[in-house]
Amino acid sequence: MTYPLAIRLAAEFIGTAIMVLLGNGSVANVDLKGTKGEHGGWILISLGYGAGVMIPALIFGGISGNHINPAFTLGLAFSGLFPWHEVLPYITVQLLGAFVGQAIVVLAYKPYYNMTTNPDSILGTFSTIDNAHSRFNGFINEFVGTYILVFAALGITKAPFFNNNLGTAHLALGFLVMTLVASLGGPTGPALNPARDLSPRILHALLPLKNKSDSHWHYAWVPVVAPILAGILAVFTYKNVFLIWHP
Template sequence: MSSSDIFIGEIIGTAVLILLGAGVVAAVVLKRSKAQGAGWVAIAFGWGFAVMTAVYIAGPLSGAHLNPAVTLGIAITSGDWSNVPVQMAGELIGAMVGAFLAWLTYYGQFKAHLADPEVVPPPLDEGLVDERSAPNAGPVLGIFSTGPEIRNVWQNLTTEIIGTLVLVLAVLTMGLNDSGKGLGVLGGLIVALVVVSIGFSLGGPTGYAINPARDLGPRIVHALLPMRNKGGSDWGYAWVPVVGPLIGAAIAAGIYNIAFA
């Protein structure tokens, strides 16, 4: 694979991943969506199918890492760091493209949702501050990126480390193709099911980012998009779903090298 193929493949694959993943969350959350209220099961399966679709699309071009944590884990175990910057850049750009496309797809629903008085509280009198009606995270941020149900930075970081450890260890032990640099045909399905399992079992505390690009790229798009009443992008938390998955990936690679290599 050439560097240009890898770059393009990671952009396309990660864009599809985020388009379908953010799309299922938008479908469940936004008012006037036909799937509103479908719940966590729909979200977990939606993200799993998003992974599967993106892997099969991008696999022939780039090996379909689609995740800087996966890229890091494979680089540590293989010792090949030559394409890591290209892969990670493609993943971040692709995540931003996918988030933008999800916003376009649900443009009308975003407008309706953010204009609904049940969602957006009325403005306070000048000089008053109410933490409950002016939260740091906006009413649609969860469509773009993750956030904790209980804000405890060490628990949140640990949750992301553990979830990503499971994902990357699964990729390394079950999902790689014969070259050891990407997901094989069966590996794409296996990893998709692992993502569903992580969503069901480990996703409750933080929303299971388990992918730095998946969280950071859409969070940047949320900050840039012209959405009235969207609220803040919660930058104080943004480092957790970036650092946690990278730590989890490094630990998974270490376990793999000790126990499986």
């Protein structure tokens, strides 16, 4: 069954909002001063982001495809697996959903933002920062992580192994993201998704938070460009190596 575009856009909006809310919410719980999860560690963040992707996938995977990521949408479109006339609407609602999801994080954690004096800890609950202050290192990290994310997501959802049980496939996406954050999250965050980074960064720039500093716009292009290029290459690779052999 193909759902009307408006319904699919609603799914993409809500799904992206949930992803950012649960993912960046876990970062806020760990990094902001005074929360019950303060210093909870990277495993807590990995679990938050894994569930943040898995839950929308289970809700919306059969409705919109649960892209919730412009890099995935563009990657599919460049390989002819998604119609170009729907790309801009999908990306628009993904960006808006990420903005709303982040706004809810701020509302939920506002007292703890006020107590936190480290501006990098505040920014880190919105968007990514390369810990080595290297755009080159950040680009490599985001490119490799997103390539694995998109390639594996296609493999999980398109593989014959899951033909009769796509629910299990979408469940596996949560473990995929959890593992990526645990294994490759140290250098940058990571974003692996332009909407997850750009929209919250814009909100960070707009909000009058007590102890924030600049929004690191000099770095902001990295978690946008690297995931998009990786997504295009990952879909192209999977399609031309594996999908052509589907019966």
